[in-house]
Amino acid sequence: MNKNKVELYPPEWAFQFHGHLCPFMPLGYRMGIIAIQHMGIEREKDHTLHVICELGEAHPQTCMMDGIQVATGATYGKGLIEKTFYGKLAATFWFPQKTPLRIALKASFLDQFGTQEFFAFRKKGIEPSQIPEEITMRAIEWAYSLKKEDIYEIKEAIDFVYFPKKGSFNKDKCSVCGEYVFERYLRTKDGKSVCIPCSKY
Ligand SMILES: [Zn+2]
Ligand SMILES: [Zn+2]
DSSP states (O other), rough: OOHHHHHHOOOOOOOOOSSSSSHHHHHHHHHHHHHHHTOOOOOSSSSOEEEEEOOOOSSTTTHHHHHHHEEEEEEEOTOEEEEEEOOOOOEEEEESSOOEEEEEEEEHHHHHHHTTTHHHHTTTTGGGGOOOOHHHHHHHHHHTTTTHHHEEEEEEOOTTOOOOOOOOOOOEOOTTTEEEEGGGOOEETTTTEHHHHTOOO
């Protein structure tokens, strides 16, 4: 596969992981690939790259975040991706000693994209898995046909400051339920260490 193809097409397992065919998971995937190529880093194996997404919840297009995770390896499970809940279709990619990179979907792109038939189905409340595949594919292929500059605003975010949380293996047992709790989450009640649910705060 040439470099351009890799940038465009998520692997088949990405669609299986995501659960349905939709245009936003691939758009997130392409965003993630652009970010790691621009920053000159590899797909994250461990815990270094962080992605700070400006998405919120209960709005369309949050599917992008699954594509970003697939492309970058900065997964939710590894604690490498988070949301600011700004309700914006943008993300900043942070890696030590590299200039952070912010990528946003352009309003001009979204205006045009919104005229795809796929969105007429979505606005009627039809879930992506229920939309005819050829209609979804038309929206995906249309986005694939565009140059990245037509879709994304790509900007180095020199002023972006981020401090990843320091990992700790320390844990203790909750004196009420007896379950292990990682240090950061232990609370003190009547002089004893307790978990958050048992603390009833
Ligand atoms: Zn989706
Ligand atoms: Zn407890």
